Amino acid sequence: MSQKVSPPPTPNRLPKIVTKERELSWQIASNLLVSFKYAWAGITYGFKTQRNFRIHVAVCAIVISLSLFLRLPSVEVAVIALTSGLVLTLELLNTALESIVDLTVKQTYHELAKIAKDCAAGAVLISALVAVLVGGTLLLPPLFRLILSTI
Numbered sequence: 001m002s003q004k005v006s007p008p009p010t011p012n013r014l015p016k017i018v019t020k021e022r023e024l025s026w027q028i029a030s031n032l033l034v035s036f037k038y039a040w041a042g043i044t045y046g047f048k049t050q051r052n053f054r055i056h057v058a059v060c061a062i063v064i065s066l067s068l069f070l071r072l073p074s075v076e077v078a079v080i081a082l083t084s085g086l087v088l089t090l091e092l093l094n095t096a097l098e099s100i101v102d103l104t105v106k107q108t109y110h111e112l113a114k115i116a117k118d119c120a121a122g123a124v125l126i127s128a129l130v131a132v133l134v135g136g137t138l139l140l141p142p143l144f145r146l147i148l149s150t151i
């Protein structure tokens, strides 16, 4: 029995396929400003609904402010900002993945849904642990020096 296989997309057909796929989207951002609006909506959704995201935002703000207050070298501030940003980014991706999984399996138990959610949560945990390690290594020595110099 022969099976009909569609040919691989050639460069000329690619835009047509992409346009067709994007047509399946309920709504497409019409310009850059609208894209930012949707991105901001995602960030505020994460902040309003995810307790862990709020905790991470607060901790990141404190840690970055502290690194500026302690006048750490700019490379160290950049490393702290990068690791903090990674935690927040993964937290939002975790929320996005949870939504997709819930949309797919609804309120039914599925082993693959469990794997997807557990792995996403694990990725957030790893990034948070690394951020704690980086923050502790770079912030604690100058912080202790400052405390000892005032007593």
Ligand SMILES: Nc1ncnc2c1ncn2[C@@H]1O[C@H](COP(=O)(O)OP(=O)(O)OP(=O)(O)O)[C@@H](O)[C@H]1O
Pocket: 050, 052, 094, 098, 105, 106, 107, 108, 109, 110, 111, 113, 114, 117, 118, 121
């Ligand atoms: N549909 C499902 N099928 C199987 N296991 C699930 C399913 N939904 C959730 N789980 C399990 O329950 C755990 C918690 O899922 P939930 O969707 O409540 O995430 P959460 O507690 O909101 O996570 P976070 O704190 O990162 O927001 C998952 O890590 C997974 O082990």
